Amino acid sequence: MVSKEHVISLPRRVLVGNNIIENIPIYFSQLDLKPPYLIVTGEKYTKEIAEKIAENFPKDISYEVVVIRDASLDSVYYVEELVKRINAKVLLGIGGGKVIDVAKYVSFRNNLEFISIPTSPSHDGITSPFASIKGLSKAVSVKAKEPLAIIADIEILSSAPRRLINAGIGDTIGKIISVRDWKLASKIRGEYYGDYTASLSLMSAKHAFQCTRIINKDIKYGTRMLMEALISSGVAMGMAGSTRPASGSEHLFAHAVEILEPEKALHGELVGLGTIMMAYLHNINWRTIRRRLKKIGFPVKAKELGLSDEIVIKALTIAHTIRPERYTILGDRGLTWNSAEKIATITGVID
Numbered sequence: 001m002v003s004k005e006h007v008i009s010l011p012r013r014v015l016v017g018n019n020i021i022e023n024i025p026i027y028f029s030q031l032d033l034k035p036p037y038l039i040v041t042g043e044k045y046t047k048e049i050a051e052k053i054a055e056n057f058p059k060d061i062s063y064e065v066v067v068i069r070d071a072s073l074d075s076v077y078y079v080e081e082l083v084k085r086i087n088a089k090v091l092l093g094i095g096g097g098k099v100i101d102v103a104k105y106v107s108f109r110n111n112l113e114f115i116s117i118p119t120s121p122s123h124d125g126i127t128s129p130f131a132s133i134k135g136l137s138k139a140v141s142v143k144a145k146e147p148l149a150i151i152a153d154i155e156i157l158s159s160a161p162r163r164l165i166n167a168g169i170g171d172t173i174g175k176i177i178s179v180r181d182w183k184l185a186s187k188i189r190g191e192y193y194g195d196y197t198a199s200l201s202l203m204s205a206k207h208a209f210q211c212t213r214i215i216n217k218d219i220k221y222g223t224r225m226l227m228e229a230l231i232s233s234g235v236a237m238g239m240a241g242s243t244r245p246a247s248g249s250e251h252l253f254a255h256a257v258e259i260l261e262p263e264k265a266l267h268g269e270l271v272g273l274g275t276i277m278m279a280y281l282h283n284i285n286w287r288t289i290r291r292r293l294k295k296i297g298f299p300v301k302a303k304e305l306g307l308s309d310e311i312v313i314k315a316l317t318i319a320h321t322i323r324p325e326r327y328t329i330l331g332d333r334g335l336t337w338n339s340a341e342k343i344a345t346i347t348g349v350i351d
Helices: 020-030 045-055 073-086 097-110 162-173 175-189 195-214 219-240 249-260 267-281 286-295 309-322 337-346
Strands: 013-017 037-041 063-067 090-095 113-118 149-153
Touching: 013 020, 013 219, 020 045, 020 113, 020 149, 037 045, 037 073, 037 097, 045 063, 045 090, 063 073, 073 097, 090 097, 097 113, 149 219, 162 175, 162 195, 162 219, 162 267, 162 286, 175 195, 175 249, 175 267, 195 219, 195 286, 249 267, 249 309, 267 286, 267 337, 309 337
Parallel strands: 013 149, 037 063, 037 090, 090 113, 113 149
Antiparallel strands: none
């Protein structure tokens, strides 16, 4: 009997450098991308960047710009209406995580080419063929389109609000936990575990650790290092065919908080908090992780994000139910209230 094939989806081209958005028409010509283009972007700063990019297109290139405010099904349907109206061939996601998630999900649903042009290095969705869309039956990532190309302009990315850059570091350091959880699931449940993709994900986490040493001294060099880590993390997911190498119990905690307190904190910030606590459970040196994050001004206490102790404890107790099919250090039964409170207190996440 022939086993089911394993399909690996990866970007064809990754372009990283300073002031490279000026070269986008050249890159598109090299990739033989045919118009019409639909540019999906956000408000204010990201919209300005999108308009600047569009100004460089040749006069005969047809395109439209659509602004979205969130990564919801309503935004997906709104963008799809424009896709059909202009008969778009290529979608450009120019913005942060929400913009890129919507663009690549619409690309997946409509079988279009997707170009990822991030304006902040806040999470690894820049590369991954998965998206987080509100309004779906799942609170976690769903299959989306991998980018044909990623265009990462360090000048733009390093100018993003520092909070977004720090969130990207928190999200990437979390891979230490996700790989441990993945290996645990392999031992306990016989789940497929890819040594190479796990190593790639761990390398991303190590790069993020290096960022905590560099980012305060050299924002551009640190941002470039972070971007490379985020890209390799996304590639690991593409190779694995799932989010396993990059999403474990630390992400389950983050998703649980996002359900209980929507829009309260950035995703990467919650992943960072989850990483500290799950490192304790995995018997990893959580103190070093906490110290490194704190050094760059990352919020290592729930109250710094406006989260109550009760929300943190509650999230820890329900985290295992977010993806019951995904085995992690939290086990099948999860944590009791007392155990959750103890872990959050010992690690300093709550007082």
